[in-house]
Amino acid sequence: MTDTTEEQKMPLLEHLIELRKRLLWSVLTLLFAFLASFAFAEYLFEFLAAPLAEVMRENAVSDRETRLIFTDLTEVFFTYVKVAFFFGAFISCPIFLSQIWLFVAPGLYKNEKSAFAPFLIASPILFFIGGALVYYVIFPMAAEFFLGFQVQGSESTIAIELEAKVNEYFSLMMKLIFAFGICFQLPVLMTLLAKVGMATSKGMAEKRKYAIVGVFIVAAIFTPPDPLSQLALAIPIVLLYEISILMAKMVEKKRAEEENAESTDT
Template sequence: MANTSEEQKMPLLEHLIELRKRMLWSVVTLLVAFLICFAFAEQLFEYLAAPLADVMRENAVSERQQRLIFTDLTEVFFTYVKVAFFFGAFISCPIFLTQIWLFVAPGLYNNEKSAFAPFLIASPILFFIGGALVYFVIFPMAAQFFLGFQVQGTESTIAIELEAKVNEYFSLMMKLIFAFGICFQLPVLMTLLARVGLASAKGMAEKRKYAIVGVFIVAAIFTPPDPLSQLALAIPIVLLYEISILMAKMVERKRTEAENAESGDQTDE
């Protein structure tokens, strides 16, 4: 009994050692990427602020207004820390996913590996597409809309000008990027649900109208309150929902073919 207990404990201990090694590689990679990005944090923040800077130049009511301000002594420093961490996490993401794969893959069958691997590749790509949509399309439109509320001062009216803060701008940009990046994971999520039998292409197609309503509600929550930004999020998600239905159909077709092949082999026997 003692020998049996030791035999059962050793594999668990080996798995824990393997997990610790994978986590250590991931954390070290993140730390190195963070330190490198922190050395260029100012340039990286300027890159993130470029969409706002471009719109400010077009809509500024005075040269003084073309700037970002900070009202706390440590605000810029900690914003640069967040910027470095964000870019470091993005750069080290492939290493994280690779370490997860190397830890999980030995315990998977070949068919499970072929099913799981594409999702590890597709997930960061879709997140990047969502973030790029924010940076190049959504935020410039939203900034153009909100800066339109500025009023140039005259003898009879008071000026209304934007005094954007460094940390508030970064927080808004990150919220939008994460919101769009997570929403763009819809095909991955729905395809996984279809693989495990919790969703079907027919069911998703029948609930399409409810899904569209839900998408517009989510778009209204996660985007600035202008119609263009909401449509810019809602329309891609609706398209991704349709892609999810097609992916679910492909999964179901492959499952049916595998079941038919298996039943045919059993009949031959």
């Protein structure tokens, strides 16, 4: 009985040691990437602020220099810390995913490895595409729309000009990047659901019209109230939904082929 208990405990202990090792590598990588990013935090923030700065210069209503302000003594410092953590997490993301893979892979069958690996690659790529869409398309259009409410001062009117705060701008940019990045995970999510049998290509195709309505509702929530910005988010997500249907069909076709092969062998 004692020998049997020890045999059951040892694998668990080995798994915990392996998990600790993978977590340690992940934390150390994040720490190193954070420190490296913090050394260049000012330039990284300038990169994030570039879309707003360009639109502000184009829509200036006075000769005042384009700027961001801060009203708390520690605001800029802690914003740089957040910037460094964001870029550090982005840089170390491949290491995180590789450590997850190294921990999980030994317990998977060969066919499970071949099925799971593509999602580890596709997920960060799709997130990056969503973030790039925000940076290069969505946010410039949003800034152009909202800066249109500025009013140039005169003898009879008071000037209305944007005084954007450092932390508020960063928070807005991060919310948009994460929102779009998560929305772009749709093909990964739907394909995984198709693999486990919780979704089918036929069911997704039949619910396409409801999905499109939901997509435009989400676009209306996360984008400014102008048609171009909403279409810039809605159209890519609708295309991703169609890609999800195709991916689900491929999963179902492969599953059917495997079942036929097994029945033939039997």
